[in-house]
Amino acid sequence: MTQGPRLTPLAESLPASVPFVGPETQERDRGHPFIARLGANESLFGPAPSVIEAMANAASETWKYGDAQSWNLRVALADHLGVGMDHIMVGEGIDGLLGYLVRLTVGQGDRVVTSQGAYPTFNYHVAGFGGELVTVPYRDDHEDPDALIAKAREVDAKLVYIANPDNPMGTWHDAARMQAMIDAVPDGTLLVLDEAYLEFAPEGTAPAIDPDDPRVIRMRTFSKAYGMAGARVGYAIGAKPLITAFHKIRNHFGMARVSQAGAVAALADQDYLAEVQAKVTVARGRIAEIAAENGLATLPSATNFVAIDCGADGDFARRVLSELIARDIFVRMPFAAPQDRCIRVSVGDPADLDAFAAALPDALAAARNA
């Protein structure tokens, strides 16, 4: 018998890590389902009926490969955003686009800057291409643009990542602060501005798009506000040379055809988006109420989730989390201290949040008695 395949030294060195354990995986491990799926910041309000209809109609055309240029979607996005379609790259979710971006820019030993405890899937891609991750701490539960830029300058970073609004904390900076960050990006560094949750943020959160600015690439998605996490449609907005570079390595026929059709329909249904935004605002308030009823504070949120401060350290919050999971409530929490004193609860409809409200007092009591 031969020795089998030889992995690259880099691949050999990587752990078989999973940035997140999916809820279905947890359900199989537990042997029974969750009663409230509040851990992955999915939109429990679902996609628009118009999206469901568009996807159902497109199902019969699934014998065709998706359009390799995602032309109709890019035309619609260009119109929606007021930028030329050559500034837009559609890809397999922000996760997929982040993978392509890291592959384009990060080689073995290249430095990349992010916040300690920020989006782990980005870090996974950086590690996966041999990059060296350098982190700065959060500041008052916000990502810290000044510290990120200073560190990027110090280590000559290829990329510096920030999510605005932030995941996992839900906090945000206003457009002026973010524009100042863009203006401070060092030569040779690219700012990755992840705006996955932007549609839940107040007006004035996103800096104006300057499509030719080579210092920043922005990532947005249909997974969150548009309720299409399972469709895998994200998009990047950036200067043409960078957007064009994706064509060198992307999976040209990687987009599912039904997903393309669904995203076009979603973008056209801004009334439904407004309904979701209103429901999210109500649900954020409800989560804050539930927390307060249990003597806990919440962080302000510009996203579809709320960080609840469990009032002690990370070990205590991890106990609360596992007690909630034991009570069939799927939630997650920040990975790094001191943000890991919180648990992160996605908004849901009243029934989901009632289930959470019912479980939380017992979960807290059990965590305190452990």
Place this chain on the structure above:
Amino acid sequence: MTQGPRLTPLAESLPASVPFVGPETQERDRGHPFIARLGANESLFGPAPSVIEAMANAASETWKYGDAQSWNLRVALADHLGVGMDHIMVGEGIDGLLGYLVRLTVGQGDRVVTSQGAYPTFNYHVAGFGGELVTVPYRDDHEDPDALIAKAREVDAKLVYIANPDNPMGTWHDAARMQAMIDAVPDGTLLVLDEAYLEFAPEGTAPAIDPDDPRVIRMRTFSKAYGMAGARVGYAIGAKPLITAFHKIRNHFGMARVSQAGAVAALADQDYLAEVQAKVTVARGRIAEIAAENGLATLPSATNFVAIDCGADGDFARRVLSELIARDIFVRMPFAAPQDRCIRVSVGDPADLDAFAAALPDALAAARNA
């Protein structure tokens, strides 16, 4: 203004190449649609009604991320194939899986062996990770297992690729020949056996699956016989250590949820698959008839397409191809001589093939008069 992002030297060196220009792209360039879509080996017979129904039903659940483990699909595949589910990796089409596999195994300067004119998307991935492609010629319009293995041994290849049945020629080897190839794989080389078209081949084409054999990884898909090209569902079958390695780099939440649901339904509907297989057999015969009516020979095919020998050189076949496209018939052709004396026509229903039959005589005449 700053200089913008710095690509890696490898990314900088890559062309913004597209392995294939999609039919929608061509339609936009032409300004009007094709009347017969016979170029991408899609299944014009479509997915099963049961698949369309499953996908339509799953659309309302598209707010959930797909199951990161594709558990239900892998259970169904394991049952169908008679192997353990830990030997199966589901991914975003064979294209996506080939990208992951090349990334795992091929670093700068590593050698990879394939046939001159074989699947360009595989070559695209090899180039994209800095590999050095080494080719051997076809032999009598078949891929040449002996030459591939000899070359792999000679250059100490990380990977050696073969498609059986072959694309773009449609020819095939029997299971004994393929098993002999597997048994001859050199130490340290992995055989990539692309069986995308297997469901169209005679019984006895695929060698038995030995799931623990570390010398070979097999790639299969729902894009062809199951009529789901636009859903992006492929799978790899291999030894556990190699399958596990995919977890190090894959996009864990990269599968569309509707596509997972559709693939499970497709696999359960083997009656529909048998209908498609029967229609493909009839359509291959019809393409051969059309060719014969025009004085042209066809190659035997174990796929859902037929290579028509245009009877002269590559320049002539390229003229025939462009004359067909000018007559709104989307077809493609092999890239390398002498196989590029042929055009490649996907099977279709009678109306599609009638449109092809109507256009071919004029296209040939125009090509001869050019």
